[in-house]
Amino acid sequence: MTASLSYRFDAGDDCLRTGIGSRESDVIRVTAGKRGHALYGPYVPLPAGRYVAKVRFARERACKGGATIDVCNNPVILAQHVLRGEDIASDGVARIEFALPDPLGALEVRLYSDGSFCGDIEAVEIAGVPGSVEEPLEFSELPTPRVENVVLKGRNLHDGYQRSMALGLFPHLARKIDKDPDYRQARDIAGQRTIVSENNLKNLFLIFKFFLPRLSQPAHVVEWGSYMGGGAIFMAVLARKFLPGCRVYGFDTFKGMPPTDAQVDQHGAGGFLDGVNLNELRRYVRDVGLDNLEYVQGDFADTAAPALRRIGPVGFAHLDCDIRSAIACAYDATRPHMVSGGYWAFDDPLAPDCLGAAEAMEDLLVRRDGLNCEQAFPHFVFRQP
Ligand SMILES: C[S@@+](CC[C@H](N)C(=O)[O-])C[C@H]1O[C@@H](n2cnc3c(N)ncnc32)[C@H](O)[C@@H]1O
Numbered sequence: 001m002t003a004s005l006s007y008r009f010d011a012g013d014d015c016l017r018t019g020i021g022s023r024e025s026d027v028i029r030v031t032a033g034k035r036g037h038a039l040y041g042p043y044v045p046l047p048a049g050r051y052v053a054k055v056r057f058a059r060e061r062a063c064k065g066g067a068t069i070d071v072c073n074n075p076v077i078l079a080q081h082v083l084r085g086e087d088i089a090s091d092g093v094a095r096i097e098f099a100l101p102d103p104l105g106a107l108e109v110r111l112y113s114d115g116s117f118c119g120d121i122e123a124v125e126i127a128g129v130p131g132s133v134e135e136p137l138e139f140s141e142l143p144t145p146r147v148e149n150v151v152l153k154g155r156n157l158h159d160g161y162q163r164s165m166a167l168g169l170f171p172h173l174a175r176k177i178d179k180d181p182d183y184r185q186a187r188d189i190a191g192q193r194t195i196v197s198e199n200n201l202k203n204l205f206l207i208f209k210f211f212l213p214r215l216s217q218p219a220h221v222v223e224w225g226s227y228m229g230g231g232a233i234f235m236a237v238l239a240r241k242f243l244p245g246c247r248v249y250g251f252d253t254f255k256g257m258p259p260t261d262a263q264v265d266q267h268g269a270g271g272f273l274d275g276v277n278l279n280e281l282r283r284y285v286r287d288v289g290l291d292n293l294e295y296v297q298g299d300f301a302d303t304a305a306p307a308l309r310r311i312g313p314v315g316f317a318h319l320d321c322d323i324r325s326a327i328a329c330a331y332d333a334t335r336p337h338m339v340s341g342g343y344w345a346f347d348d349p350l351a352p353d354c355l356g357a358a359e360a361m362e363d364l365l366v367r368r369d370g371l372n373c374e375q376a377f378p379h380f381v382f383r384q385p
Pocket of ligand 1 (some may be wrong): 193194195196224225227229230252254255256258272299300301320321326348
């Protein structure tokens, strides 16, 4: 790493503090016999970027014993190493690398002695390269809900809570998804071609990265209502990475909304025509190399049954067609092909102008088929029993 930002804080500097150490003329002296923080500070602000923190020890007095070094934005520990004084390199420096996805106001480097550590701390150095950091979100970072991790009534509320709490209650996780390289790539390739909300896209990302790969059989993805094609592109980029062999199919008239039911639907015939250009969309998909994505043009009433026979098993259905008749047609046509445990994600029922979509979901999934949802935030998700 060629550092373009570097700080050095000598042991005498007030911003370096000690709990169990003693300040000598130009070192913080740590002796065996006391357990606790031998060093903390310097509370320096840092921009996002990749850094290394170094604790420099005086070479005249060999380090010994056990300690933990960490870098933190109290109370969040960003990186941590357990070290033995005897293993510190001959240059007398203990190093710890860390990445900051977001800027922070007060970075702390700490050395905690297990009671056996001794050494003379000369300085703390922090150096690195500011800039944006892309870091994959790990499954272990998702919240741990208190409900049991079991399938009940055909769905697993533990899975649902993990996703909805991650997106609704832990803003740092939503920010972290923004920096995940696979989310970024899918989001950037879909660009302005989708009107799906950012939170709903993030939930699709969580399902595609962590949950869909657990299905017991390979299966494909269908999107009912593709409009300018971006939602399907987003899912195809993720499927290419996380679901080998999976193909994505985007269904739409690509000529605007079909006739709607004036008693339940706020949307009217001909909506969603602006910005649609199927030939240009197909060219774009070819140019970005998405050979796992296909668009099927026509009213679902005509296209769904023959296409689904050709597609085979479905593991994920994104229902984003806004009106009652279309949701009903798409759900009933897909149901015989949906694998056990497969996902139904409804983009619309919570939208202010899509009560027709909500009614189809209530009538068919809840009342007729007796399903309960696995997730209600940021959109409804059901599982196929
Ligand atoms: C909200 S848009 C879809 C948004 C899209 N998923 C995205 O990523 O931006 C709804 C689409 O559903 C389509 N649609 C609704 N009913 C349909 C039907 N019966 N057959 C075909 N397309 C339909 C409309 O043409 C419209 O383009």
